[in-house]
Ligand SMILES: Nc1ncnc2c1ncn2[C@@H]1O[C@H](COP(=O)(O)OP(=O)(O)OP(=O)(O)O)[C@@H](O)[C@H]1O
């Protein structure tokens with residue numbers, strides 16, 4: 001299983017599609033457009049942060065169980081990033097210490113139940129898409145989900161800045177599996193065929209080193 005990570009609009013879903021087609025495997029996407037809690041969360045984060053987190057945790061767990069049955073299936077966000085989001089929101093006063101405790105214990109408990117707890121303890125590779133604030137905003141605008149637009153809510157730019165800051169430390173500390181970082185500002189793997197090929201070559205190389213690609 002290959003896991004993609006990165007902030008909002010980093011290009012995870014786009015790369016998941018590209019990579020899974022290239023490898024002939026299956027991609028598993030985060031529940032966004034059909035997520036009934038996400039718009040509620042952006043409208044009233046304090047009320048819905050915990051519920052949204054439980055929603056994502058449940059869906060993520062379901063995806064991981066399906067994705068891990070075959071080498072090189074692609075997951076478009078890691079379960080570890082859910083926790084990053086939630087702890088950031090909690091530090092912003094949007095969840096109580098009790099909610100954080102329940103979440104952390106539930107996550108811990110669920111992780112122990114994953115089938116790979118017995119054999120493979122983690123993804124085969126984490127591919128992190130690193131983007132700047134300007135790229136993030138540009139992509140959020142390009143994609144156009146109404147509740148994510150900065151003009152909808154004057155606190156969103158600060159939320160996005162904080163998220164990117166946390167991601168830097170998170171990637172440096174991540175040690176559950178081999179990892180690689182791609183410059184998401186530089187490589188336009190969505191529009192530019194040359195960039196697409198370069199990115200796929202870099203990932204293939206890592207997979208060969210891990211023994212999951214011939
Ligand atoms: N490397 C790239 N170069 C140019 N455009 C890109 C790149 N990656 C993504 N995009 C564009 O940015 C937008 C967001 O991309 P995508 O939905 O893949 O991001 P994501 O990381 O899955 O976001 P989220 O976590 O919010 O779901 C899309 O419009 C996509 O076409």
Ligand SMILES: Nc1nc(=O)c2ncn([C@H]3C[C@H](O)[C@@H](CO)O3)c2[nH]1
Pocket residue numbers: 008030032038041049052053056081082083085086089148
């Ligand atoms: N609060 C919160 N916790 C999460 O675990 C989480 N995971 C994703 N998201 C939001 C970011 C994008 O708007 C959108 C798509 O990634 O969903 C989250 N929000």
